[in-house]
Amino acid sequence: MALRLEKKGYKVNILCTDGYEGYCSYKLAKRHLVTKAETSLVESKNSLIRHYLARFNRRTKRYSKALDMIFYSLLIFFNRELLISILT
Numbered sequence: 001m002a003l004r005l006e007k008k009g010y011k012v013n014i015l016c017t018d019g020y021e022g023y024c025s026y027k028l029a030k031r032h033l034v035t036k037a038e039t040s041l042v043e044s045k046n047s048l049i050r051h052y053l054a055r056f057n058r059r060t061k062r063y064s065k066a067l068d069m070i071f072y073s074l075l076i077f078f079n080r081e082l083l084i085s086i087l088t
Contacts, residue, residue, distance in 0.1 A: 053077060 005012055015029035016038035023032070053073055076083060 049074070049077065 012029040014031045014033060015023075016033045016035060017023040018036055018039050019034055024034075
């Protein structure tokens with residue numbers, strides 16, 4: 001992800017990861033923080049997405065390969081309160 005951002009012109013200054021050794025093999029940012037404190041919010045959001053949207057569940061292969069379906073699923077998920085208020 002960080003490499004794709006750099007190709008688009010973004011500069012990745014700080015990368016926060018957990019202790020997984022695969023992240024230490026690559027130089028993805030100027031500064032690399034290995035801490036659970038900085039990754040807990042992201043992991044919490046990922047957990048909610050996997051809980052509510054079956055297409056992102058990691059235990060099976062029922063994920064969508066179409067990028068537009070992923071985009072619209074996440075758009076609806078993050079704006080569900082607005083959608084409910086419009087429909088009711």
